[in-house]
Amino acid sequence: MSDHKTMTLTLIVWRQKNASDPGKFETYTAKNITEHHSFLEMLDCVNEDLIHTGKDPIVFDHDCREGICGMCSQVINGAPHGGQDRTTVCQLHMRKFKDGDTIYIEPWRARAFPIIRDLIVDRSALDKIIQAGGYTSCHTGGVADGNAILIPKPVADEAMDAAECVGCGACVAGCPNGAAMLFTGAKISQLALLPQGQAEASARVRNMSDAMTECGFGNCTNHYECMAACPKGINVKFIARMNREFLKAQFA
Amino acid sequence: MQLLKSSIGRKILMAITGQAMVLFAVIHLLGNSSIFGWLPGGINAYAHHLHSLPAPVIIGFRLGLLVFVCVHVWFGIQLTIENRGGRPQQYAVKTLQKATFASENMIWTGGLLVAFILYHLLHFTFQVVSPETAALSHPDSLGNPNVLGMVVAAFQNMFVTLIYAGAMVVLFLHLSHGIQSFFQTLGWSNDRVQPFITKAGTLVALGLFLGYAAVPLTILLRILK
Incomplete structure (x- = not known):
């Protein structure tokens, strides 16, 4: 850790047990975060601390963690995926934040997307x-020629x-x-x-x-x-x- | 009928009725500009020409405008109520990246415009607000309705001028979003022309604002008498 400055951040995270729970914001402190952490890795660190202290970890969607699958879904400080141009949450890095920042993390909010739990929506x-x-409806069967339709x-x-x-x-x-x-x-x-x-x-x-x-x-x-x-x-x-x-x- | 029920269909109706009213606003402004004297006989002669049109034309034109306004207002309110429900719970932090004050407040600028149009009709069309200067009951020396006298008397009042100029600011806001929206909604847009359409739409809205505001302001400043 000697060559990396670490950050301490205040997270205000939406917690909701299920679709019928009204839900509320909880405040957490993220410690020992470096600029190389991705946003999801930062949340992993927070969850590790929560698990060690016997608390429920923050539930969030994620899959490929390389910016191509579209599973991660968090609204960070009011912007979906954090507001960095053409970036998913998993590709958002903590170098975009500074020590002492307060970060709001919320689920996608829309009537058509009911909340399943915390930051996961349906x-x-x-x-x-x-x-x-x-x-497109098509016949299955023999494979069509690659360039049959130009x-x-x-x-x-x-x-x-x-x-x-x-x-x-x-x-x-x-x-x-x-x-x-x-x-x-x-x-x-x-x-x-x-x-x-x-x-x-x-x-x-x-x-x-x-x-x-x-x-x-x-x-x-x-x-x-x-x-x-x-x-x-x-x-x-x-x-x-x-x-x-x-x-x-x-x-x- | 899908045009009346679906999301895109109702937006298309909003766009077409809105754009028709923009066209009316342009024609109305051209008519108004006769007050600056380019037409022999000025705005009184212009008003006389309009009133000499066959009755079915006048009634048809007014009914058409009324239908456009009603469709635009009806679907505007309906869509806005639906849209407010589209995100039942707001974010704790509001961050807008592209939306503008104008695009966010279309329902309110629209509502103000309806109120203004009602006042404007009572003022200058039905002439019941200030009957002592009503053009229809006070003809000029040629026997035409004295529109010039009515309008000048009205706008020498600072309060009336402020209402009209303020309403035109609201019109500018509404159209600065509305005109480009029309092209997008009808699908007459892509990434190459969209920036141009947005700028041109704002310019047309600005032109309408300046043109319309010129009449009350020049009268208030006693440039036009």
């Missing part, structure tokens, strides 16, 4: 949107930009209306851009937009907070594309 509403049409590179790139969405739900958490337009827009766009997706494009956008409302998501008011929150930098142009697809579908 994001299956996003799966329901996908089930409503976020796929797709221009810029179109493929655009579809890949939309497909970068990992479905973490930060867009919903960041949206003051709890809307899922950026998520749904990205999913609709990645398929609408490609010939394989175009066959079912009309039914898809109609069904997926209905699913958004049925799942309890709010409506878009073009604040663009979703784009700022997205760890994959999904652009709101995909919301515009979804709106375009929706209008087209009304006449299809």
Whole structure:
């Protein structure tokens, strides 16, 4: 520890036993944190202390810890994933904080995301949107030739930009209306851009937009907070594309 | 019908009715500008021309505007109530990265505009606020409604001028978010044109503010008599 300065931080963390518990903030002290700790590793240290003193550890979602899976889901000082550009919580490092900082840690807050425990929310509403049409129907069987359908590179790139969405739900958490337009827009766009997706494009956008409302998501008011929150930098142009697809579908 | 029920459908209706009212605001401003004298006979002649239009045209135009306002207000309130429920519990720390004062307060600026429009209609259309200067009952020397006299008398009052100028600030806020929102909601946007649309929308809103505020302010400062 001699060559690393350590930090002591005050954490104000949302604790909630289950969906019916009202929940409340608890204050913890994180000690001996170095700038090299990731945010989740810092929480691991705090949890270790909590376990040693016989207390319940802070429950949070995480999986790959390399910024690609989208499982980690915390609102840090009011910003989903901590507010660092294109960064998930697991890739947020403590060098972004300084000794003595007070950090608020809250779960994603949206009507469509009920809290399971502490910082874990139920994001299956996003799966329901996908089930409503976020796929292409195809015959299984023989593997199709790789380049049987030619797709221009810029179109493929655009579809890949939309497909970068990992479905973490930060867009919903960041949206003051709890809307899922950026998520749904990205999913609709990645398929609408490609010939394989175009066959079912009309039914898809109609069904997926209905699913958004049925799942309890709010409506878009073009604040663009979703784009700022997205760890994959999904652009709101995909919301515009979804709106375009929706209008087209009304006449299809 | 999905357009009336779905999230995107109702937003599209908001966008179209809103943009139609922006177009009306532009036409209305062009008409107002006749007060500065570019039209022979000024604003009195302009008012006379408008009132000489066939009755079905006038009634149809007014009914159309009323429908646009009602649809915009109805869905505006409905969507706002739904959106307030979209995040039932707020964060302890509020951090906004892209949202603006204008985008956050559309329902309030919209509500103020409705109140202003009602006052404005009673003031200059139905002319019941100050009947002693009403244009319809005080024709000018040519027999046209004396709109100039009515408007000048109204805006020489500091209080009335402040109401109108203040309402135009509110209009600017509402449209600085609303105009670019229209393009995004109809899908007429992407990452290349979006920054331009946002700037152009704000500029149009600013133009409408300056144009509309010019009439009461020049009268209050006795530049226009």
